[in-house]
Amino acid sequence: MNSSYELPQDEAAYSFGFLDEYAKREVRRTVLKAICIPGYQTPYASREMPMGRGFGTGGLQLTLSLIGPDDTLKVIDQGSDDSVNAVNLRQFVELTCPGVDTTESTREATLIQSRHRVPETTLTEAQVLVLQVPYPDPLVVVEPSEAKRKIMHGEGDYSRLLTKLYEDIVKFDEITISHRYPTRINGHYVIDPSPIPRYDVPGLHQSAALILLGAGREKKIYAVPPYTDAVPLAFDDVPFRTEDFRDRKGQRIACARCGSTESFLDEFTDDRGRKVHQCSDSDYCNERLSTQAFAGEMGA
Ligand SMILES: [Zn+2]
Numbered sequence: 014m015n016s017s018y019e020l021p022q023d024e025a026a027y028s029f030g031f032l033d034e035y036a037k038r039e040v041r042r043t044v045l046k047a048i049c050i051p052g053y054q055t056p057y058a059s060r061e062m063p064m065g066r067g068f069g070t071g072g073l074q075l076t077l078s079l080i081g082p083d084d085t086l087k088v089i090d091q092g093s094d095d096s097v098n099a100v101n102l103r104q105f106v107e108l109t110c111p112g113v114d115t116t117e118s119t120r121e122a123t124l125i126q127s128r129h130r131v132p133e134t135t136l137t138e139a140q141v142l143v144l145q146v147p148y149p150d151p152l153v154v155v156e157p158s159e160a161k162r163k164i165m166h167g168e169g170d171y172s173r174l175l176t177k178l179y180e181d182i183v184k185f186d187e188i189t190i191s192h193r194y195p196t197r198i199n200g201h202y203v204i205d206p207s208p209i210p211r212y213d214v215p216g217l218h219q220s221a222a223l224i225l226l227g228a229g230r231e232k233k234i235y236a237v238p239p240y241t242d243a244v245p246l247a248f249d250d251v252p253f254r255t256e257d258f259r260d261r262k263g264q265r266i267a268c269a270r271c272g273s274t275e276s277f278l279d280e281f282t283d284d285r286g287r288k289v290h291q292c293s294d295s296d297y298c299n300e301r302l303s304t305q306a307f308a309g310e311m312g313a
Contacts, residue, residue: 040078052198070229072145087122092293136222
């Protein structure tokens with residue numbers, strides 16, 4: 014190849030944020046509508062991305078449409094900044110959004126794209142959380158026809174979903190949904206809050222940060238605007254409860270690294286075959302460790 018050959022400028026690079034300006038504008042317009050109708054699954058023309066659908070293309074399109082050169086981005090997958098999906102998405106944004114800073118710190122980030130977790134650290138008004146969604150419609154488990162589901166959503170008719178939860182209680186004495194817990198937004202639409210654990214659902218309620226949910230394959234965007242009610246479906250006599258991580262003696266299990274008894278824990282088996290628990294949110298765990306180290310130095 015001729016080494017002195019240079020591509021013409023307009024062919025040499027993608028536009029800022031990979032997507033063309035029209036695509037980004039459409040996503041932003043959809044976001045505005047989604048904020049105006051909290052919890053409503055707003056359709057949009059999801060674009061082809063250079064990665065397989067199901068790898069966070071919906072979340073990525075939101076991130077790329079909203080991010081600007083002044084933003085600081087954090088990408089997490091199951092609470093970790095270092096997993097393959099998070100690393101790849103972060104590198105893609107670094108590649109296509111020159112000048113954008115990336116971080117692993119929840120506090121420093123202005124935009125957080127996440128899969129399967131809401132950060133442990135409480136978010137602020139200055140932050141936006143983007144959640145990647147595989148299946149946006151909670152009614153899909155009880156009604157296969159999208160046309161009928163739309164009518165049910167419009168009428169706020171979630172009786173069949175409640176019946177499903179009731180069947181769970183009859184069979185198992187409790188509601189067994191561990192992820193994607195149906196949650197009512199602003200007193201009307203029930204959303205699938207993406208595969209976050211039940212533990213994270215209360216984090217959506219009256220959140221100071223704007224929460225946007227993007228489903229690329231299903232071409233839907235919906236939102237939990239700041240300071241909006243997000244109430245998990247439950248019954249008066251069987252209230253919603255989260256995972257509580259207690260051992261056989263009823264003691265709350267602590268993180269093996271930082272000792273936290275207030276975080277969502279991952280369980281794994283160590284080299285000796287023992288069960289070990291650790292914070293799923295790696296930034297939260299690391300921050301606690303460094304604070305403890307600092308306190309130790311000051312005390313010494
Ligand atoms: Zn920890």
